[in-house]
Amino acid sequence: MTSLRYLIPGFERNxxxxxxxxxxxxxxxxxxxxxxxxxxxxxVVQGWRDDLFPADGVRAALETLRQCVSVR
Numbered sequence: 001m002t003s004l005r006y007l008i009p010g011f012e013r014n015x016x017x018x019x020x021x022x023x024x025x026x027x028x029x030x031x032x033x034x035x036x037x038x039x040x041x042x043x044v045v046q047g048w049r050d051d052l053f054p055a056d057g058v059r060a061a062l063e064t065l066r067q068c069v070s071v072r
Contacts, residue, residue: 001044006057031064
């Protein structure tokens with residue numbers, strides 16, 4: 001789980017671009033998709049030495065999810 005804003009610098013190197021919908025990033029991020037499970041359960045497992053998902057992006061994603069929990 002990460003925010004796309006932190007994933008983009010290495011995105012081309014680590015991920016296939018065919019999965020990108022043009023313009024979608026302006027409206028939807030990975031934590032937004034994760035929040036759709038709420039008020040149900042969501043488990044996020046992260047390896048802090050994972051080079052694909054930077055720690056700052058993981059923290060940003062988890063903060064977005066925390067805000068969603070407090071709103072509902």
